[in-house]
Amino acid sequence: MNESHEEWLAxxxxxxxxxxxxxxxxxxxxxxxxxxxxxxxxxxxxAPDFWTALEWNTEEKVKRFTDNFLSVGGHVERLASFxxxxxxxxxxxxxxxxxxxLRQDEPALNELELEKALPEAEIAVWNxxxxxxxxxxxxxxxxxxxxADHAVAYTGSAVVLSSSGKGRSVSLLPTVLFILxxxxxxxxxxxxxxxxxxxAGKENLPAxxxxxxxxxxxxDIENDLTIGVHGPGIVYALLIG
Amino acid sequence: xxxxxxxGATVKARAEIALNDEFxxxxxxxxxxxxxxxxxxxxxxxxxxxxxxxxxxxxxLHTIAHLDxxxxxxxxxxxANGVHIxxxxxxxxxxxxxxxxxxxxxxxxVVKSKSMVSEELHLNQALEGIGVEAIExxxxxxxxxxxxxxxxxxxxxxxxxNRYQIAELLSREAGYELPPDTTAxxxxxxxxxxxxxxxxxxxxxxxxxxxxxxxxxxxxENEGNAxxxxxxxxxxxxxMGMERIIPSWSDLExxxxxxxxxxxxxxLTMYMSGITGPRRSADADGPxxxxxxxxxxxxxxxxxxxxxxxxxxxxxxxxxxxxCPVYRHIGGHSYGSTYSGPIGAVLTPSLNANVAExxxxxxxxxxCGACYEACPVKIPLHDMLVYLRRRKVEDGHGSKLEGLGMxxxxxxxxxxxxxxxMLRLGKxxxxxxxxxGFIKSRLGPLKGWNAYRVTPALPKQSxxxxxxxxxxxxxxxxxxxxxxxSERLERRLQERTRKDSHGTDSADNSQLNRVRDKQWEGGGGxx
Numbered sequence: 001m002n003e004s005h006e007e008w009l010a011x012x013x014x015x016x017x018x019x020x021x022x023x024x025x026x027x028x029x030x031x032x033x034x035x036x037x038x039x040x041x042x043x044x045x046x047a048p049d050f051w052t053a054l055e056w057n058t059e060e061k062v063k064r065f066t067d068n069f070l071s072v073g074g075h076v077e078r079l080a081s082f083x084x085x086x087x088x089x090x091x092x093x094x095x096x097x098x099x100x101x102l103r104q105d106e107p108a109l110n111e112l113e114l115e116k117a118l119p120e121a122e123i124a125v126w127n128x129x130x131x132x133x134x135x136x137x138x139x140x141x142x143x144x145x146x147x148a149d150h151a152v153a154y155t156g157s158a159v160v161l162s163s164s165g166k167g168r169s170v171s172l173l174p175t176v177l178f179i180l181x182x183x184x185x186x187x188x189x190x191x192x193x194x195x196x197x198x199x200a201g202k203e204n205l206p207a208x209x210x211x212x213x214x215x216x217x218x219x220d221i222e223n224d225l226t227i228g229v230h231g232p233g234i235v236y237a238l239l240i241g
Numbered sequence: 242x243x244x245x246x247x248x249g250a251t252v253k254a255r256a257e258i259a260l261n262d263e264f265x266x267x268x269x270x271x272x273x274x275x276x277x278x279x280x281x282x283x284x285x286x287x288x289x290x291x292x293x294x295x296x297x298x299x300x301x302l303h304t305i306a307h308l309d310x311x312x313x314x315x316x317x318x319x320x321a322n323g324v325h326i327x328x329x330x331x332x333x334x335x336x337x338x339x340x341x342x343x344x345x346x347x348x349x350x351v352v353k354s355k356s357m358v359s360e361e362l363h364l365n366q367a368l369e370g371i372g373v374e375a376i377e378x379x380x381x382x383x384x385x386x387x388x389x390x391x392x393x394x395x396x397x398x399x400x401x402x403n404r405y406q407i408a409e410l411l412s413r414e415a416g417y418e419l420p421p422d423t424t425a426x427x428x429x430x431x432x433x434x435x436x437x438x439x440x441x442x443x444x445x446x447x448x449x450x451x452x453x454x455x456x457x458x459x460x461x462e463n464e465g466n467a468x469x470x471x472x473x474x475x476x477x478x479x480x481m482g483m484e485r486i487i488p489s490w491s492d493l494e495x496x497x498x499x500x501x502x503x504x505x506x507x508x509l510t511m512y513m514s515g516i517t518g519p520r521r522s523a524d525a526d527g528p529x530x531x532x533x534x535x536x537x538x539x540x541x542x543x544x545x546x547x548x549x550x551x552x553x554x555x556x557x558x559x560x561x562x563x564x565c566p567v568y569r570h571i572g573g574h575s576y577g578s579t580y581s582g583p584i585g586a587v588l589t590p591s592l593n594a595n596v597a598e599x600x601x602x603x604x605x606x607x608x609c610g611a612c613y614e615a616c617p618v619k620i621p622l623h624d625m626l627v628y629l630r631r632r633k634v635e636d637g638h639g640s641k642l643e644g645l646g647m648x649x650x651x652x653x654x655x656x657x658x659x660x661x662x663m664l665r666l667g668k669x670x671x672x673x674x675x676x677x678g679f680i681k682s683r684l685g686p687l688k689g690w691n692a693y694r695v696t697p698a699l700p701k702q703s704x705x706x707x708x709x710x711x712x713x714x715x716x717x718x719x720x721x722x723x724x725x726x727s728e729r730l731e732r733r734l735q736e737r738t739r740k741d742s743h744g745t746d747s748a749d750n751s752q753l754n755r756v757r758d759k760q761w762e763g764g765g766g767x768x
Contacts, residue, residue, distance in 0.1 A: 005345070008345055009325065012325060012327065012341075013325065015327075016325070016326050016327055016328060019328040020313075020316060020326075020328060023328040023330065023483075023535075023537070024309045024312055024313050024316075025309075026541060027308050027309040027312065027483075027541060027544060028309035030541055030544035030545035031306065031307075031308065031309065031544055031545055032545060033309075035309075036307065036309060036310040036313075039310070040303070040306075040307045040310060042303055042488060043299075043303075044296060044299040044300055044303060045488065045489060045491055045492060046489070046491030046492055046494060046495065047296065047491070047494045047495055047498070048289075048292050048293070048296050050289065050292070051289075068508060072507075072511070126525065127524075127525040134525040134526060135439070135472075135473055135525075135526050136439065138526075139435060139439060154508070155497075155508045155509040156508065156509075157509055157513075162524060162526075162527065163521075163523075163524070164521070164523035164524055164525070167524075167525055167526050168468070168472045168526050168527060169472055169473070169526045172465060172468050172469065172472060189494070190494050190497055190498075190509070191491060191494035194490040194491055194493050194494050195490065195491055197455065197457075197490040197515070198454065198455075198489050198490045198491055201455065202318050202321065202322055202454075202455040202456055202457070202517060205455055205457065205515075205517040206517070206521070207516065207517055207518055207519065207520050207521055207524060207527045208471075208472070208514065208515075208516060208527060209457075209514065209515035209516075209517070210468065210512060210513075210514050210515075211509065211512065211513040211514070212511070212512060213508070213509045213510070213511050213512070213513075214511050215511065216463070216464055216465040216511060216512075217463050217464065217511055218380045218381070218427065218463060218464050219397065220379070220380040220381030220384065220397060220398070220399055221380070221381075221384075221399070221402075221404055221407055221423045221426055221427065222268070222403060222404050222423065223268075223271065223272055223275060223397070224404075224423040226380075226423055226424060226427040228427075228431070229380055229427050229430070229431055229464045229465070229466075230378070230431060230434065230435075230464045230465035230466045230469055231464065231465025231468065231469075231511075231512070232465075
C-alpha cells in the first residue's frame with residue numbers, strides 16, 4: 001500500500017490500455033467488422049449546406065444578438081469604445097456599491113483603468129499573484145469582467161476561452177458579470193465559432209471553452225423561473241464598436 | 242447485471258399511486274405541455290426542422306456504425322490531452338473505478354452535476370458506503386436527493402414536488418424555516434452549494450457529447466453547476482456512456498441546434514462548455530487531474546441488433562416524454578427505472594437484457610408514434626415497443642388467456658360470415674348485461690377489460706352494416722393522402738423490409754441494414 005500517486009496512476013493507465021483492446025474490439029465485433037485503422041468516409045459532416053450559407057450584416061447581427069440576450073433576462077448595451085465601457089461599469093459599480101471587482105488579465109481590460117476610476121474598490125487581476133487562492137477570490141467578487149473571444153448572433157452567445165490570464169471562474173463565480181464584446185468578433189452562426197476549434201486541433205485548444213447565453217437560470221421549482229441559481233444572476237453584454 | 246430498482250410493483254400499481262396524486266398529475270401535465278409547446282415554437286422558428294432531424298440522425302447513425310473507430314480516436318486524443326481514461330463494461334466496474342479514485346484522493350465529498358449514467362450506477366449510495374458525501378448540485382437533483390427519491394423527468398427531475406414540500410425539505414437542511422417562495426429557496430441552495438463546491442475534493446459530471454477528433458467533452462446546462470463541478474475541485478471524474486461520441490466540433494452545431502430546442506425550447510442552454518483535458522500548468526483554475534470513465538453497462542447489447550441499434554442515437558433530450566400521452570398521465574416514477582417515458586420503456590429492458598422483468602413498461606404505451614415524431618434524431622421508438630412486445634411473447638411471457646382470445650378473434654375475423662353471425666348474436670345477448678347503454682359487468686371474459694373501463698353497447702347499426710353506404714361516399718369524395726405522409730410511410734416500409742441494401746442508400750443506412758441482414762441470417766440471436 002506504499003504505492004505513490006504517480007505509481008497508482010501508471011497502474012491505472014496500464015490497465016486502461018490493456019482493456020481498451022477488448023472493449024473496443026467487442027464493439028467492432030458486434031458491428032460486424034474488423035479493426036478499423038482508416039477514417040470512414042463521412043458524407044454528413046456538420047450542418048446542412050442551406051444553413052452554412054446564412055450570413056447577416058453587422059447591424060443585423062447586433063440586433064439579433066441583442067434580442068436573444070434580452071429575451072433570456074440578460075442586459076445589453078451598445079457602446080462606442082472601451083472607455084465608454086469603462087464609464088458604464090464604473091457607473092454600475094457606484095450604483096451597486098461594489099467592494100471587489102475581478103477581471104481577466106488582458107490588454108484591452110487593462111485599458112479600462114478601473115483602478116483609477118474606482119479607488120474605493122479592490123480591483124483584482126486574475127492570476128496576477130501565483131500564491132493567491134484565485135477561486136476563492138472569484139467566489140467573493142461582486143463584479144467579474146471578461147472580454148469575449150467570439151460571440152454568436154443567432155443564439156445570443158458570448159464565447160470565452162481559458163488561459164493563464166483568463167480564468168474560467170471569472171465568468172462564473174462573481175454575482176454580476178460584464179462581458180465586453182468588440183462588434184468585430186460577432187459572427188452569425190454557432191458553427192462559425194465551432195469550426196475554428198476543428199481547425200485549431202487539440203494541441204491549440206484551451207482547457208475550458210464556454211458559451212454563455214445569459215444569466216444562470218433554473219425552472220426546477222414548480223416551473224417557476226429563478227435567475228442566478230449558481231452562476232451570475234446579472235449579466236451585461238457590452239457590445240463595443 | 243443489476244436490474245435497477247423496480248420498487249417491487251408493476252407499472253399499473255405505481256401508476257395508480259401517481260394518478261391518485263392530484264398535484265403530480267397537474268404538474269406533469271403542465272410541465273410537459275410547457276416543454277412541448279416550447280419545442281414546437283423553437284423548431285418552427287428554426288425552420289427546415291425535418292432537414293435538421295435528418296442531419297442529426299445521419300451523424301448519429303454514422304458515428305454509431307463506426308463507433309469502434311471514433312471511440313478509439315477519442316480515447317487516444319483525450320489521453321494526449323492528459324485525461325486518464327478508464328473502461329467499465331458493467332455498472333459494478335464503473336462504481337469500483339470511481340471508488341478507487343475517491344479513496345486515492347482521500348476524498349471527503351464529491352459534488353456532482355447531472356448525469357444519467359451516474360443514476361444508472363446508483364453511485365451515490367456506493368460513495369456514501371465508503372464514507373464519502375455525494376452532493377447533487379443541479380437544483381432539482383439536489384431536492385430529490387434530500388427527499389431520497391428518483392428523478393421523475395429527464396430534464397426537470399423534481400417535477401413532482403411542490404414548493405411547500407420543497408420548503409419543508411430545505412428547511413430541515415437549513416435548520417431554520419424557509420418560506421415556500423421560489424427565489425428564497427433557490428437563494429438558500431445557491432449559498433449552501435457554494436460552500437460545497439469550494440470544499441469538495443472531487444467534481445463529477447456526465448457528458449452530453451464527446452468530440453472524437455480533439456478528445457474534448459461537451460456539457461449543456463442552464464444553472465452553471467456543471468461548470469462549477471468541472472472548474473473548482475482538484476479532481477474531476479466524468480462518467481460517459483460509450484455512445485456519446487460525435488466526430489467533430491462542426492457536428493456539434495447540429496447537436497446544439499437539436500438538443501436544447503427539443504429539451505426545453507431554448508436556442509441554446511445558458512452554458513455550453515467544451516472541456517479539453519485538465520488545467521494547463523499555468524492556469525489558476527480547472528482540475529489538476531481529470532478522469533473519464535467510459536461505460537458500456539448493456540449498451541453494446543444494442544450494437545448489431547437490427548431492431549434496437551438506433552437506440553444508441555439517443556441524445557437524452559426528453560422530447561419523447563413530453564410528447565407521450567401515457568407519460569403525461571402517469572409521470573416518470575411509474576416506470577420504476579432510471580429512464581422513463583418511451584425512451585425508458587425501450588432502453589431499460591435493452592440495457593438490462595431482461596425483457597421479461599420489465600415487460601410491463603413496454604405495454605405502458607399506446608403505440609401512437611408521438612415519440613417518433615418528437616425525436617430529434619428520428620428513433621423509431623414506437624416500432625421498438627412493438628419489437629419488445631413481440632420478443633416478450635416469443636420468449637413465452639405473453640398471457641395465455643390473451644393468446645386464446647386472440648385465437649378466437651382470428652377465427653371470427655377470418656370469416657365475414659362468422660363475424661356477421663357473432664355481431665347478431667351479440668346484439669341479442671348483450672341485453673342481459675346492458676345498463677344505460679354501457680356494459681359494466683365484470684363477468685367472465687369482460688373482467689380484465691371492464692376493470693378499468695366500461696364497454697359501450699353494440700350499436701343498433703354496426704360499422705359492417707353501414708359499410709356499403711360508407712364505401713360509396715368514400716370513393717366519391719376521397720382526397721389523396723397527404724403526399725408527405727404517404728411518402729414517409731412508403732419509405733419506412735421499404736427501409737424495414739429491404740433485405741438487399743447495397744443500393745442507393747447512404748453508407749450508414751446500408752451498414753445498419755447489413756447488420757440487420759446478418760442478424761436475420763444468423764437467426765436473430767440477441768443476448
